[in-house]
Amino acid sequence: MNIEIFNIPKIENSLGSIAVIENGAIPFNIKRCYYLFDIPSYAKRGGHSHKELNQILIAISGSFDVILHDGKEKKTVTLNKPDKGLLIKPNIWRELENFSSGSVCLVLASEVFDEEDYIRDFEDFLNYMNTNHK
Template identity: 50%
Template structure:
């Protein structure tokens, strides 16, 4: 199942009394070539983000500040990840429906993506996503 391929990636940390540093390298820490970076911020309390799936896109989600929950759905089961450390990245493979919620005040969610924005790669209707999952099984 694709949901089993989604996982937390422990990113390198260099701890220093002056402040810590974390870095990411495509091919070493990120399991894909990075073609796009975007981030979510100023999310109002109670708001939800994402609410879609991707046909081919791979992503890595990082809570740069604050925390949020990511609920992943592969069409058969769901799993919730609580992201609250800037040195953890959640790898999300294709054919996973994702919902983001429970944003803390001041949270920032950075997303690394394996490809450029392409609207045709999105499933925006959950029932359409479920039909595609069943058809690909």
């Protein structure tokens, strides 16, 4: 499985850092942006795949694990730096867990919300991958 971590351009000085996401900094145009916060450490988020949508996840604050599955292989990526983004391409199952206290997950998406783009059941995801992506 090809995992792609993006370095978010940043400006640093003695007063702190600023992360800057401008046109060309990521491999798609952003059509939707949202963030997850106040998530209990025991909670799990995600639990789905997308057929067409690309996403970048960024731990703006704190940390969390992203469990990725491509239908054959499973990997876990820990996000804990606000200048690192994880690109999740279409047809990758994702689950988010192990949220630290005060963590915030920023999500940049290539498309607006479309329920038809989601696969929300893992067995359906595996069947979809076996049928459409051999």
